[in-house]
Amino acid sequence: MQTLAPKNKTLAAWLALIGGQFGLHRLYLYGWSDLWAWAHPAVAALGWWGVERVRLHGQDDQLAWLLIPLLGFILAGTALTAIYFGLMSPKKWNAMHNPAAPATLAGNTSWLTIGAVVFALLFGTIALMSSIVFSFQRYFEYQVEEARKISQ
DSSP states (O other): OOOOOOOOHHHHHHHHHHHHHGGGGHHHHHHTTTTHHHHHHHHHHHHHHHHHHHHHHHTTTTHHHHHHHHHHHHHHHHHHEEEEEEEHHHHHHHHHHHHTOOOOOOOOEEEEEEEHHHHHHHHHHHHHHHHHHHHHHHHHHHHHHHHHHHHO
């Protein structure tokens, strides 16, 4: 039987922040058979398709209105995951991801972990607020357009 290397909290936080839209943090923690790891790139690809539709068809493309926020929400969600990993206590981290070796240093918090949390706060806030603003802006512009049609 092969012993698995302990899972490092700092590495998991940075993977969630940098490669979260590809599900790299979930692949690192749970392996290739994790279905949620494969859902991340699928949702992100839909969001990127929405960005491409805006580039090709302009801002009036209604399908892009639905797709672009998916990208923002997956980026914000993975930033939140990085924050969760970074702030998790070493005892809880080791109980969840290193049950065979509870005394390892893999769950300890270092300055690199805190750096991941700080960047995740910054990046996640930008992604979430941009997605919300984009969604509401497009929705209200659509409502104004429909009101103009009715009033004529």
